[in-house]
Amino acid sequence: MSKLLKTIKNAKLELLKFKNHPINILLDDDKIEYFNALSILKNIKDSKKALEYFKILLLSADLDKNTDFSKKNEFSEKEFTKIMEIISKNSLALTFLLDFTILALKKDENLKINDKNMLKTFIKFLKINESELENIEKLAKFFIQNDKNQVLEFIDKNYKSADKIFDYLIEYYGD
Amino acid sequence: MGLNLDKIQAQREAFEKHPIGKLGLQEKIYYLRALGLVLHIEGARSSRPDDSKEENGQENDKRGQENPARTGIKDIIEGVLAGIDEFDIEKIKNDILDINKYIDEIENAGARSSRPNDANGKKGQENEGKKGQENPARTGEREYFKLLIDSFGIKDDFIIEFFDEFEFPDEEEVVEIFEMIKVFKLEKVLLLEVLIVSYIGEEGHVGIGFSYPNARTFFYDLCDVFKIKDGDVEEIELLAKYIDFKSKKAYEVLRKDGFSLKFGDFEYLLKFYNIKEDKFNEGDYRIYFDEYFGELKDDILFFGEYDYESGLKGLNEIKSLFFEDYDYENELNKFINTIK
Numbered sequence: 001m002s003k004l005l006k007t008i009k010n011a012k013l014e015l016l017k018f019k020n021h022p023i024n025i026l027l028d029d030d031k032i033e034y035f036n037a038l039s040i041l042k043n044i045k046d047s048k049k050a051l052e053y054f055k056i057l058l059l060s061a062d063l064d065k066n067t068d069f070s071k072k073n074e075f076s077e078k079e080f081t082k083i084m085e086i087i088s089k090n091s092l093a094l095t096f097l098l099d100f101t102i103l104a105l106k107k108d109e110n111l112k113i114n115d116k117n118m119l120k121t122f123i124k125f126l127k128i129n130e131s132e133l134e135n136i137e138k139l140a141k142f143f144i145q146n147d148k149n150q151v152l153e154f155i156d157k158n159y160k161s162a163d164k165i166f167d168y169l170i171e172y173y174g175d
Numbered sequence: 176m177g178l179n180l181d182k183i184q185a186q187r188e189a190f191e192k193h194p195i196g197k198l199g200l201q202e203k204i205y206y207l208r209a210l211g212l213v214l215h216i217e218g219a220r221s222s223r224p225d226d227s228k229e230e231n232g233q234e235n236d237k238r239g240q241e242n243p244a245r246t247g248i249k250d251i252i253e254g255v256l257a258g259i260d261e262f263d264i265e266k267i268k269n270d271i272l273d274i275n276k277y278i279d280e281i282e283n284a285g286a287r288s289s290r291p292n293d294a295n296g297k298k299g300q301e302n303e304g305k306k307g308q309e310n311p312a313r314t315g316e317r318e319y320f321k322l323l324i325d326s327f328g329i330k331d332d333f334i335i336e337f338f339d340e341f342e343f344p345d346e347e348e349v350v351e352i353f354e355m356i357k358v359f360k361l362e363k364v365l366l367l368e369v370l371i372v373s374y375i376g377e378e379g380h381v382g383i384g385f386s387y388p389n390a391r392t393f394f395y396d397l398c399d400v401f402k403i404k405d406g407d408v409e410e411i412e413l414l415a416k417y418i419d420f421k422s423k424k425a426y427e428v429l430r431k432d433g434f435s436l437k438f439g440d441f442e443y444l445l446k447f448y449n450i451k452e453d454k455f456n457e458g459d460y461r462i463y464f465d466e467y468f469g470e471l472k473d474d475i476l477f478f479g480e481y482d483y484e485s486g487l488k489g490l491n492e493i494k495s496l497f498f499e500d501y502d503y504e505n506e507l508n509k510f511i512n513t514i515k
Contacts, residue, residue: 003343004212004216004344005392007344007349008212009396011400012396015353145406146398146404146405173402
């Protein structure tokens with residue numbers, strides 16, 4: 001890749017990072033656990049788009065965009081439970097499910113059976129209603145299409161009382 | 176580019192309508208800096224000798240592989256044949272279709288290829304001749320930028336920054352440039368013009384889209400940076416294609432209900448390219464041809480890169496469908512046999 005194109009790509013990541021992603025309420029060690037959980041999604045590295053979103057999230061969390069999480073994608077039950085507890089305790093369940101779904105859709109365009117099963121496993125631990133997955137998938141698709149109006153309308157309609165959980169997305173389109 | 180004075184005058188007048196022209200100096204500078212980036216992205220234009228080497232190398236590699244055109248062409252031709260009754264042949268014949276353009280195109284395609292054993296030797300000669308000479312594509316970009324800068328009322332030597340004294344901006348500067356484009360709400364105008372400049376870089380090789388992967392990457396990166404909705408990206412690409420084709424369909428697109436781009440913002444390009452709304456322009460023939468026989472033509476052109484004689488013959492065969500009284504099926508079958 002040419003030097004200029006590389007510079008432009010780095011600038012792009014900088015411009016697309018979320019200013020106030022809720023992950024920032026976590027301590028650094030817990031942030032890393034959040035990314036470990038996202039890395040359960042296999043082969044993120046094989047998809048340019050998914051990898052790019054992963055890097056944007058890392059920058060949003062103020063972590064080095066070159067951090068490699070690909071080696072850590074298997075967990076003991078104890079480890080997995082601990083990560084889910086961190087996410088749940090910090091009210092990051094919906095944010096986490098959305099980030100995971102966006103990554104999966106960026107990777108494959110449609111959710112694969114394995115991804116769906118993984119999401120179902122997450123919601124059991126996070127104590128979220130399964131019907132929420134459909135909403136999250138819709139929101140993720142609107143986001144991927146950069147359909148600002150649909151994203152904002154959808155949040156307004158479905159998450160008005162969700163304690164400003166997706167305010168970072170509203171800010172993302174409003175900046 | 177061979178511009179004459181009348182043409183230059185007409186183009187200058189066209190650029191007076193450029194939407195950026197009415198903005199302040201600072202906006203203009205940011206806009207030009209953003210647009211100027213496409214000129215310096217490696218592989219975004221065809222001017223470097225290394226590019227042609229790379230392309231030739233790739234093509235040489237491909238020749239050893241199975242040729243998809245060769246394997247799929249029979250199916251495609253048969254598909255066209257099966258649906259041929261649906262076409263209003265007379266209408267195409269009388270109004271729109273001018274197959275000679277595609278015969279020219281296959282000849283040009285042949286000229287771009289690098290095979291040393293071409294029947295007429297054109298390919299090798301042209302490639303060799305171009306190296307070391309001023310590149311017409313680059314001249315075209317420069318002319319375009321000169322007009323732009325001139326119409327913006329910015330000092331002429333400003334253009335030197337883009338071509339001769341260009342310094343790679345660092346990440347911070349690029350972020351600043353893009354942020355200002357967002358602040359000034361120039362995103363869609365910039366995106367369209369990035370495409371137009373990329374096409375100029377292809378020596379008037381209209382309508383094919385990006386030949387150079389990095390120009391494509393740059394365009395889509397910009398779409399991401401500006402958070403452009405998927406549907407709007409497609410609109411911009413379509414409009415750029417029609418403008419590049421000099422097709423009157425550009426007017427149709429701009430006037431379509433719900434089209435997110437403003438007609439007035441792009442009037443200068445319609446004028447610059449002398450695209451008339453009330454008559455078929457040169458590119459309209461090609462647009463209509465693409466709509467009717469796009470896949471077939473593309474395959475034959477692709478095939479022609481590998482087998483010049485048969486490709487040319489294939490196009491002549493299609494021509495015969497419309498310009499002489501032929502038994503379509505019989506002739507097409509003969510055509511298929513020639514390229515098996």
